[in-house]
Amino acid sequence: MERVNSKHGPRLDEQMSQEVAGLVQGPGTGGSRVDEQRVPEPAGEDQPETTTAPAGELRSGAPKGMSSRDVEDRSRLGRFITMSALPGDRATLIANARDNDAPDDIITALEGLPEGIRYQTVSEVWAALGNKNETTRW
Known part of the structure; x- marks a missing residue:
């Protein structure tokens, strides 16, 4: 049936x-x-295969002048320095990082900061630790 x-x-x-x-x-x-009709046609014999995004640093979204690893490390530093500690000097930043349970490598890095300087932002602290920030766009 x-x-x-x-x-x-x-x-x-x-x-x-x-x-x-x-x-x-x-x-x-x-x-x-x-x-x-929505499936893209395959690339020709002499053409590379298409991708949805470029590979490498362009894909990570890292700003000019920094690598994606630099961005991750600066962000990690910023997680342990809260806004209440800024502006702050070396002792304030170390105390704040300890209060936020920062790992030993962050504390050790902050202990290497020079005394008597007040830092306004995490980016200033990052630069004082010998790292590069993004370049300014004009």
Whole structure:
């Protein structure tokens, strides 16, 4: 016994079943949810394959003048120096970092800061520790 929809003809039924085949069968059976017209054409023989984003530093979003590792390390430093400690001198920054359970390497780095200088921002502290900040855009 063949099941036939009385509201549609066989041609429309077949078209409708193809449209939902990817949803019914799932991605492992070769079905696809993407319309055929939306699938990009493959690259030509003499052209490289396309990607969604460039590789390397451009992909990380690091500002000019800094590597992505520098950005991560400065951010890590900033997690242990709260805004209440700024502006602050060496002793204030060390005490604040200890209050925020900073790891030993952060405390050791802050202990290497010169005495008698007040730092306004984490970026100033970062630079005083011998690191580079991003370059200014004009």
